[in-house]
Amino acid sequence: MTFKSFNPPERILMGPGPSQVSARVLSALARPTIGHLDPEFVRMMDEVKSLLQYAFKTKNEFTIALSAPGSAGMEACFVNLVERGDKVIVCRNGVFGGRMVENVTRLGAEAIIVDSPWGRAVEIDKVQAALDANPDAKFLAFVHAETSTGAVSDAKTLCKMAQDNDCLTIVDAVTSLGGVELRVDDWGIDAIYSGTQKCMSCVPGISPVSFSDKAVAVAKNRKTPIQSWFLDQTLVMAYWGGAGKRSYHHTAPVNSLYALHESLLMVQEEGIENAWARHRAQHESLAKGLKKLGIEFIVPEDERLPQLNTIHIPEGADDAKVRSYLLEHYNLEIGAGLGDLAGKAWRIGLMGHTAQSENVALCLAALEDALNQ
Numbered sequence: 430m431t432f433k434s435f436n437p438p439e440r441i442l443m444g445p446g447p448s449q450v451s452a453r454v455l456s457a458l459a460r461p462t463i464g465h466l467d468p469e470f471v472r473m474m475d476e477v478k479s480l481l482q483y484a485f486k487t488k489n490e491f492t493i494a495l496s497a498p499g500s501a502g503m504e505a506c507f508v509n510l511v512e513r514g515d516k517v518i519v520c521r522n523g524v525f526g527g528r529m530v531e532n533v534t535r536l537g538a539e540a541i542i543v544d545s546p547w548g549r550a551v552e553i554d555k556v557q558a559a560l561d562a563n564p565d566a567k568f569l570a571f572v573h574a575e576t577s578t579g580a581v582s583d584a585k586t587l588c589k590m591a592q593d594n595d596c597l598t599i600v601d602a603v604t605s606l607g608g609v610e611l612r613v614d615d616w617g618i619d620a621i622y623s624g625t626q627k628c629m630s631c632v633p634g635i636s637p638v639s640f641s642d643k644a645v646a647v648a649k650n651r652k653t654p655i656q657s658w659f660l661d662q663t664l665v666m667a668y669w670g671g672a673g674k675r676s677y678h679h680t681a682p683v684n685s686l687y688a689l690h691e692s693l694l695m696v697q698e699e700g701i702e703n704a705w706a707r708h709r710a711q712h713e714s715l716a717k718g719l720k721k722l723g724i725e726f727i728v729p730e731d732e733r734l735p736q737l738n739t740i741h742i743p744e745g746a747d748d749a750k751v752r753s754y755l756l757e758h759y760n761l762e763i764g765a766g767l768g769d770l771a772g773k774a775w776r777i778g779l780m781g782h783t784a785q786s787e788n789v790a791l792c793l794a795a796l797e798d799a800l801n802q
């Protein structure tokens with residue numbers, strides 16, 4: 430059997446990620462590969478770090494791009510900070526909160542689970558009750574933007590509550606970074622991870638991570654060794670660390686980091702507050718169009734993520750058929766429901782570069798056509 434080069438179709442990516450990657454970012458990816466300890470590459474890594482600090486709104490010295498997808502960023506936060514026997518309050522209002530629970534229990538730590546309904550924000554009162562009932566809890570973990578349901582949680586309030594109860598916060602910002610307001614330092618987030626393929630509109634496979642000085646101290650002063658060698662951030666610090674000397678830890682995904690550098694530059698050129706506003710404006714115009722089509726949202730208005738719109742599948746419409754019609758006739762990908770929402774919802778992503786008027790218009794027209802067929 431003979432094989433040919435793979436030429437992917439050109440799709441419009443309006444699912445839960447990856448989002449559209451601009452030609453500018455793709456062309457950065459195609460630049461010559463250089464050594465990962467080349468002084469020019471190291472200089473670029475320093476810029477990636479500064480640009481990530483800008484996007485996260487943090488001065489955290491430990492701010493890096495982890496060489497693995499968002500799930501590895503999640504695991505890095507838990508495996509570095511949480512020790513066997515620690516109590517971790519985990520908020521669960523969708524798939525990704527469930528994965529946090531899995532991370533905690535696999536480490537031999539105790540997960541105090543605070544469940545909130547799928548499609549809703551994390552319930553603040555329930556979290557306060559869990560904090561009151563567990564004064565020995567060391568961490569509060571939650572997902573800022575639950576991509577499985579399209580709900581945004583009040584990260585600022587949750588972080589304040591954690592601080593008042595001497596808990597460190599572990600925050601999933603995979604879908605929130607670049608799409609909605611996020612202020613790591615102002616809100617006092619201790620450990621945060623994101624992904625490149627959602628509102629950063631970069632290629633998948635990298636996870637921006639940032640630790641506060643407090644979190645770094647916890648990782649450095651553990652009683653037990655960090656169970657994962659690859660994700661041990663105290664080792665990674667020597668690779669990403671400032672002040673000249675870099676020691677080999679692993680080979681960074683050189684070209685993917687060029688792409689991340691370019692996408693972060695684009696975020697900075699636009700201004701992150703403007704990016705938040707663009708996501709909001711495109712979401713509003715999509716919501717208006719969906720209303721005209723008689724399609725309803727799952728999440729109440731003030732808890733909706735602009736970058737991930739979860740809608741009820743209209744009565745009589747065939748979930749899989751509609752999605753394959755959109756792909757076949759419009760090259761348009763929208764997301765299926767996940768977990769509890771499988772077969773009941775569609776997820777329309779307006780992440781990063783995807784959040785443009787022309788995509789909103791296309792999606793509405795294509796959906797109308799598909800539903801009429």
Ligand SMILES: *Cc1c(COP(=O)(O)O)cnc(C)c1O
Nearest residue numbers: 498499500525574576603604624
């Ligand atoms: C996508 C996503 C992840 C996982 O990221 P991967 O890059 O797919 O590993 C984690 N949390 C949330 C909220 C996500 O949306």
